[in-house]
Each structure stands twice: as C-alpha cells, then as structure tokens.
Amino acid sequence: MSANSDDGRRRIKSVDKAFLIIQALREQGNAGAGVTTVADAVGMSKGSAHTYLNTLKQHGVVTEQNGRYRLGLQLLELGEYAKRQNLVYQCAQDPVDEIATRTGELARLVVKEQGYGVYLYKAEGDNAIETTIQPGQREYLHCTSQGKAILAHLSESEVREIVDERGLPARTEDTITDIDELLDELEEIRERGVAFSRSESTRGMRCVASPVHAPDGSVVAAIGVCGPMSRLQGDRFTEEIPDIVRNAANIVEINIQMNRNS
Amino acid sequence: MSANSDDGRRRIKSVDKAFLIIQALREQGNAGAGVTTVADAVGMSKGSAHTYLNTLKQHGVVTEQNGRYRLGLQLLELGEYAKRQNLVYQCAQDPVDEIATRTGELARLVVKEQGYGVYLYKAEGDNAIETTIQPGQREYLHCTSQGKAILAHLSESEVREIVDERGLPARTEDTITDIDELLDELEEIRERGVAFSRSESTRGMRCVASPVHAPDGSVVAAIGVCGPMSRLQGDRFTEEIPDIVRNAANIVEINIQMNRNS
DNA sequence: AACCGCGTTTGCTATTGCCAAACTTATTTA
DNA sequence: TAAATAAGTTTGGCAATAGCAAACGCGGTT
Numbered sequence: 001m002s003a004n005s006d007d008g009r010r011r012i013k014s015v016d017k018a019f020l021i022i023q024a025l026r027e028q029g030n031a032g033a034g035v036t037t038v039a040d041a042v043g044m045s046k047g048s049a050h051t052y053l054n055t056l057k058q059h060g061v062v063t064e065q066n067g068r069y070r071l072g073l074q075l076l077e078l079g080e081y082a083k084r085q086n087l088v089y090q091c092a093q094d095p096v097d098e099i100a101t102r103t104g105e106l107a108r109l110v111v112k113e114q115g116y117g118v119y120l121y122k123a124e125g126d127n128a129i130e131t132t133i134q135p136g137q138r139e140y141l142h143c144t145s146q147g148k149a150i151l152a153h154l155s156e157s158e159v160r161e162i163v164d165e166r167g168l169p170a171r172t173e174d175t176i177t178d179i180d181e182l183l184d185e186l187e188e189i190r191e192r193g194v195a196f197s198r199s200e201s202t203r204g205m206r207c208v209a210s211p212v213h214a215p216d217g218s219v220v221a222a223i224g225v226c227g228p229m230s231r232l233q234g235d236r237f238t239e240e241i242p243d244i245v246r247n248a249a250n251i252v253e254i255n256i257q258m259n260r261n262s
Numbered sequence: 263m264s265a266n267s268d269d270g271r272r273r274i275k276s277v278d279k280a281f282l283i284i285q286a287l288r289e290q291g292n293a294g295a296g297v298t299t300v301a302d303a304v305g306m307s308k309g310s311a312h313t314y315l316n317t318l319k320q321h322g323v324v325t326e327q328n329g330r331y332r333l334g335l336q337l338l339e340l341g342e343y344a345k346r347q348n349l350v351y352q353c354a355q356d357p358v359d360e361i362a363t364r365t366g367e368l369a370r371l372v373v374k375e376q377g378y379g380v381y382l383y384k385a386e387g388d389n390a391i392e393t394t395i396q397p398g399q400r401e402y403l404h405c406t407s408q409g410k411a412i413l414a415h416l417s418e419s420e421v422r423e424i425v426d427e428r429g430l431p432a433r434t435e436d437t438i439t440d441i442d443e444l445l446d447e448l449e450e451i452r453e454r455g456v457a458f459s460r461s462e463s464t465r466g467m468r469c470v471a472s473p474v475h476a477p478d479g480s481v482v483a484a485i486g487v488c489g490p491m492s493r494l495q496g497d498r499f500t501e502e503i504p505d506i507v508r509n510a511a512n513i514v515e516i517n518i519q520m521n522r523n524s
Numbered sequence: 525a526a527c528c529g530c531g532t533t534t535g536c537t538a539t540t541g542c543c544a545a546a547c548t549t550a551t552t553t554a
Numbered sequence: 555t556a557a558a559t560a561a562g563t564t565t566g567g568c569a570a571t572a573g574c575a576a577a578c579g580c581g582g583t584t
Contacts, residue, residue: 046530
C-alpha cells in the first residue's frame with residue numbers, strides 16, 4: 001500500500017525512476033541511447049520513457065540530438081556548484097597545494113559522502129604521478145590511505161555498516177579484503193594519526209593520508225600524498241611525509257573552525 | 263486534464279518538483295536549508311518536502327547533516343562523467359592547450375547546450391588572466407566572443423528563439439542588447455570566421471573565438487582566447503591571434519571527424 | 525510502393541503523490 | 555525543571571497523475 005521501499009520511509013517513485021534512467025544513460029556512455037533502448041533498460045513502456053526523457057531534457061540533465069539521449073551538462077553545473085559550496089573544499093585547497101610543493105608529489109583531498117570517498121581536489125608537485133581516477137569520482141574507502149584514514153575515525157558499527165553495503169572488493173593483491181584485518185589496521189591508524197597504503201589500490205603506488213575532523217569531532221575528509229614506491233620509502237615514507245600531511249590536515253581543521261564562526 | 267505544461271508535451275510533475283527543490287537548495291548555498299524552509303520555498307507541505315528530500319538523499323544528489331539539507335556530490339560525479347564523455351571535450355583539449363602556450367593567454371572551450379554556452383575546459387598560458395567564471399558554468403551566448411561565434415552559425419530563427427527565451431542582458435556598457443545589432447554583428451563574424459569581444463562581458467577584457475562544427479555542419483562549440491585589452495590590440499588582436507584560433511578550431515573539427523569513424 | 529522499426533501522442537485506469545493533522549523529537553523560555 | 559514552542563516525521567484518505575496499450579506519424583529499407 002504505502003509508497004516506501006528502503007527503510008519504511010516513503011519515497012517519490014517517479015524520482016527514483018528518473019534516476020534509474022540517468023543511470024541507464026550513464027551506462028550507455030558516449031554512444032547515447034534511443035527511447036526504446038532506455039525503456040527496455042529500465043523496464044517501462046516506450047511512452048513513459050519518452051515522457052521522462054523529455055522532462056529530464058527540459059532540465060538540462062539529459063540532452064538529445066536526433067533521437068539519441070545522453071547525460072547533459074546541467075549536471076556538471078550543479079555538481080561544480082556543490083563542490084565550490086563545500087566548506088572542506090574551500091578550506092583544504094591551500095594546505096593541499098602546500099603539501100604538493102613540499103613533497104613534489106601528487107596531493108589529494110577526499111571527502112566522505114554516503115560511505116564513499118569523493119575525490120574533490122588535487123595539487124601536483126614537480127614529480128607528481130598521473131592517476132586514472134579523476135576529480136569528482138567516488139572511490140571505495142577500504143583500499144586507499146585516504147579512505148582508511150576516514151574509516152579509522154568512525155565507530156566500528158559505522159565501519160561494518162559501510163562494509164556490509166559496499167563490500168571489500170580487491171583492487172590489487174594487496175587490498176585488504178577481510179573485515180577483521182581491516183579493523184586491526186584501522187586501530188593502528190588511529191594510534192598513529194596517519195594511514196598508509198602500499199599498493200592497495202594501484203600496484204606500485206604508495207600513499208600517506210591524514211583525516212580531517214569537523215568542529216564537532218566527526219571525520220569529514222582526508223588529505224594525503226600519492227607517489228611511486230620507488231620514491232616513497234624509508235624515513236621519507238614513514239616519518240617525513242606523515243609529518244607534513246598531519247600538519248596540513250591540522251591546518252585544514254583550523255581553517256574550518258575559523259570559517260564556521262565568520 | 264493532461265499532464266503537460268510547456269509545449270503541449272506531457273511531463274512528469276514529480277521530477278519537475280524534484281528539480282525545483284534542487285534549485286531551492288542551490289539558492290540556499292552553503293548554509294543549507296531545513297525541511298520547512300524548503301517546503302515554503304517550493305510551495306508544498308512539510309510532509310511532501312520531507313519525502314522528496316529523503317528520496318533525493320538516497321540518490322546522493324542531496325546530503326543532510328543534522329537537519330540541514332545541501333546539494334550532494336553525486337551531482338559532481340554525474341557531471342564530471344557527462345563532461346568526460348563529451349566528444350568535443352575529448353577532441354578539444356590538446357588544441358586549447360596549444361592555443362594557450364602559443365599566445366601565453368587564457369584559452370577556453372565553450373560548448374553549446376540548450377541555448378547557453380557551457381564553459382568546459384581552460385588552459386592557462388604564461389600570462390593568463392584569472393576569471394571569476396568557473397569551468398562547468400553556463401554563460402549567455404550574446405556577450406562573449408565564444409557565444410557569438412556559436413550564434414553566428416545558427417539560423418536566424420534559432421538565434422531569435424534563443425534571444426526570446428534568454429533575453430539580452432547587459433553585462434557591461436558594451437554588451438550588445440539589441441537583436442538587430444546582434445544579427446549584423448553575427449553576419450560579420452560569419453564572413454570573418456572569428457568573433458571578437460571588446461569589454462562586452464567584462465570591462466577591460468578582450469576575446470577572440472572561432473566556432474567548431476560537427477561533421478554534419480552544425481556548430482557545437484567554440485574555442486578562443488581571453489586577455490586584457492592592454493595585451494590584445496593591434497595586429498596581434500586582429501590578425502595573429504585570430505589565425506591561431508581559427509587553425510586550432512580546425513584541428514578540433516578534424517579530431518572530431520576522426521573520432522567519429524573509430 | 526509496401527513494409528518495418530522507431531519515436532510521438534492519447535484515452536483510460538490504477539497508482540501514488542499530496543495535504544492536513546496527529547505524533548515525535550529537539551530547542552528555547554520561564 | 556518544566557512548560558512552551560518550533561522543527562522534523564509519520565499516516566489516512568482523496569484527488570491527481572503516471573503508466574500502459576494502442577493508435578498515429580515518419581523515415582529508412584527491402
């Protein structure tokens with residue numbers, strides 16, 4: 001009877017369907033899709049799919065050229081806006097730039113959202129590596145140093161909840177895929193104040209990350225450094241860079257607090 | 263009786279309302295808004311607004327922390343995806359970089375979407391100016407060189423349609439605000455192959471832009487250069503840079519064609 | 525020229541979104 | 555500490571509307 005689905009709360013089914021269509025279009029990629037293809041993909045009649053696509057088109061989140069529908073750039077405008085509004089994004093840019101220049105490596109900002117990490121900003125030092133993952137993309141929390149830094153400061157029940165929902169897929173042979181092993185690792189990270197990643201998300205890549213806390217004490221993000229194993233080793237990896245990263249994370253936290261009161 | 267609104271076509275009203283809420287949240291900016299505020303802003307009951315916000319939250323396009331709702335970063339992921347998928351974006355990056363290094367100025371890519379220009383990519387030369395407008399944002403077509411380059415290659419009826427819908431707001435005292443004057447200017451641009459802007463969008467800023475055509479002959483984008491009046495004048499403004507820009511636009515077109523066949 | 529596949533439109537019905545009002549929780553005031 | 559107020563959440567019932575199926579229109583193909 002009731003229009004609910006997940007956790008007993010009511011939902012607007014038409015909105016769900018709209019996002020189902022957006023998802024379907026996304027999976028079609030650059031090729032785009034026609035009305036019939038979309039209708040089949042989401043399991044509705046041609047007529048209905050047509051009405052949805054037209055509505056979405058009016059809002060610019062879908063574009064159409066001679067019968068082929070694709071994702072529209074209005075999404076980018078909204079997304080960029082959301083990014084710029086983000087307080088952590090505003091407060092972390094300078095410290096991340098600083099990390100990049102001081103280490104010469106790639107420095108990144110990842111914020112927590114819905115059990116994922118969203119890669120929001122990067123700064124490239126003189127020797128910065130190129131990564132395949134692009135700003136704006138989500139990544140799993142268990143396989144990156146940034147993600148683990150965030151997980152380490154959540155409660156065990158929150159961690160288990162995220163793992164139950166997202167799983168622990170293996171990115172490389174070194175990815176932690178066991179929940180108990182992960183919890184042990186998080187314990188260490190908490191004591192140390194920085195998280196390491198040794199080829200856990202990409203072979204040959206090492207990272208160091210430190211969490212960023214909101215004024216209320218909850219973790220909201222992590223900043224860190226990524227580089228090749230060849231350069232990130234010894235004291236530089238275990239001492240120098242952790243110090244730089246920890247310090248920068250601290251500055252971000254101060255920036256957030258100051259921005260709060262203004 | 264019928265569920266239509268704009269041009270007789272049916273629409274999904276719930277989807278319209280969802281975007282109304284997104285718009286409302288956007289206007290609240292960084293502060294965010296509570297359920298009641300949103301309900302008032304879009305003119306629906308508290309209960310309904312709550313259901314919508316919860317649905318949108320599930321999809322990540324809205325986030326909530328202790329009762330305050332804001333735009334979510336899922337929008338950024340979708341938007342960045344739409345951008346990366348965009349064929350023109352893929353094909354124009356190298357030529358735009360090239361323009362920037364050869365001129366030392368700011369080079370930009372603007373693609374046409376729904377009667378607006380969407381600023382998708384920039385490359386900064388050694389002396390590049392800083393602009394307030396950010397990648398991902400929309401801009402009017404009548405007041406920028408890039409926009410005029412696009413308009414110049416649409417039919418007069420299409421231009422009139424866009425102007426009717428979006429108007430010709432004045433950005434500076436030099437913005438063209440008269441439709442006939444605009445049409446004359448477009449005529450010149452068509453003959454010349456490049457569009458100029460002299461303080462029409464920002465005081466003291468000059469731009470040169472050239473259109474990019476799809477294989478079917480329609481304009482899809484424009485690339486160009488922006489810089490201070492002090493540097494963009496004389497032959498450099500009217501001859502040298504136009505040559506560079508025209509040439510680069512040509513290369514983009516070739517890239518698009520090649521990508522088409524692959 | 526007839527066919528076929530695709531996109532668009534429309535009438536009718538069952539579904540679902542919506543308001544109002546009750547209920548719950550948090551915050552402020554006395 | 556309690557009362558009062560405000561804000562968020564849930565629910566019943568009715569009216570609105572989303573959805574299908576089927577008809578229509580249109581370009582491309584055999």
